[in-house]
Amino acid sequence: MKYQQLLLNFGRAVMRRVKSSPDDLHSPRRKSRLRSDPLLQDFANQLLVAAGCRGLSVAVFWNPALRTTAGMASWKERRIILNPKLVEVSAAEVQRTLRHELAHLLAQHRAGRRRVDAHGPEWKQACADLAIPNEARCHVLPFKRRKVQRKYFYACPECATVLARVLPLRRKVACVKCCRKFNGGVYQERFRFKPVEPPVEIAA
Ligand SMILES: [Zn+2]
Ligand SMILES: [Zn+2]
Numbered sequence: 001m002k003y004q005q006l007l008l009n010f011g012r013a014v015m016r017r018v019k020s021s022p023d024d025l026h027s028p029r030r031k032s033r034l035r036s037d038p039l040l041q042d043f044a045n046q047l048l049v050a051a052g053c054r055g056l057s058v059a060v061f062w063n064p065a066l067r068t069t070a071g072m073a074s075w076k077e078r079r080i081i082l083n084p085k086l087v088e089v090s091a092a093e094v095q096r097t098l099r100h101e102l103a104h105l106l107a108q109h110r111a112g113r114r115r116v117d118a119h120g121p122e123w124k125q126a127c128a129d130l131a132i133p134n135e136a137r138c139h140v141l142p143f144k145r146r147k148v149q150r151k152y153f154y155a156c157p158e159c160a161t162v163l164a165r166v167l168p169l170r171r172k173v174a175c176v177k178c179c180r181k182f183n184g185g186v187y188q189e190r191f192r193f194k195p196v197e198p199p200v201e202i203a204a
Contacts, residue, residue, distance in 0.1 A: 034061040034081065040094075044080065044102050051129040056109040058102065070141045073101040075108045085141055100135055103127045154193035158182075163193050 041060040048056055059079040066072075066083040070093075073080050080101040086094045103126035107116050116122040119137040127135040150164040156175035163173070178191040 034063050036061050037082075040082070040098060044098060047099065047102060047130055048106065051106065051126075053106055053109065053129075056105065058105055060098070068141050070139050071097040071101045072139070073104040075105060078105060080105070083141060089141070096132060096135070099127070099130045099132045100139075103130050103132070103135070106130065151198075153196050153198050155196040156191055157194055158191050162196070169193065 037060050041058070044058050044060050048058070057078070059077070061079060061081050062084045063081045064084050066081070066085075069083060070086060071080060071082045080098065082094065082097060082101070086097055103123050104118065106126040106129070107120075107122040110126070111122055124135075127133060150166050152165040152168045154163040154165070154169060154173075155161065156163075156178055158178040159175060161175055161177060163169075172187070172189075173193050174187050174189070174191040175193065176185075179185055179188050182188070183191070
C-alpha cells in the first residue's frame with residue numbers, strides 16, 4: 001500500500017516537472033552536464049530497500065547530451081544516467097528505464113566480485129525483484145533516429161541485393177558479392193545494379 005502510494009507520487013512528480021520546466025531539460029547551456037535528481041535518486045534507493053537489498057546506494061542523473069540511449073548504469077560510480085527525452089515519452093517510461101538500469105547495479109551488487117552478464121540471469125532476477133519481470137534488454141528510446149532519406153534504389157539482377165542511395169549512381173556499380181562469387185572479384189556488367197522501385201517497407 002505504501003509502495004503503491006510511492007509509485008503514484010513518483011508519477012505525479014515527473015508529470016509536474018514536464019509541465020513546469022520542459023525547456024530546462026533541453027537548455028543548450030546545460031548540454032553534456034549531468035544534473036542530479038534527488039527525487040529519482042530517493043525513489044531508486046527506496047526501490048532497492050523494497051527489493052530487500054541492503055548496503056547499496058545509487059546516484060541518479062539526467063544527461064541532455066544523450067541521443068537515443070534511454071539510460072545507462074555505471075557500476076564503478078554506482079550511478080544511473082537517464083535521457084531527459086524520456087520525460088516526453090511518459091512517466092512510466094522514466095520509471096521503466098530507471099528500474100532497468102537499477103537492475104544492472106543490483107545484479108552486480110549481489111554478485112560481489114564475480115562478473116555478471118549485462119542482461120543475463122542475475123539481471124533478469126533483479127528486474128523481477130524491481131517489479132519489471134518481463135523487461136526487454138533494449139536501451140534505445142522509442143524515437144525515430146534522424147535519418148537521411150534514401151530515394152534511389154538499385155538491385156543486383158543476379159542475387160537481388162538492394163542498394164539504397166541518397167544520390168543517384170553516377171558510374172557503373174556492380175554487386176560485389178556476385179562479382180566475387182562468379183568473376184574473381186572483377187567488375188562484370190551482368191551484375192551491374194539496375195534501378196528499381198523503392199521496396200515497400202523502406203518507401204513507407
Ligand atoms: Zn540494460
Ligand atoms: Zn549480386
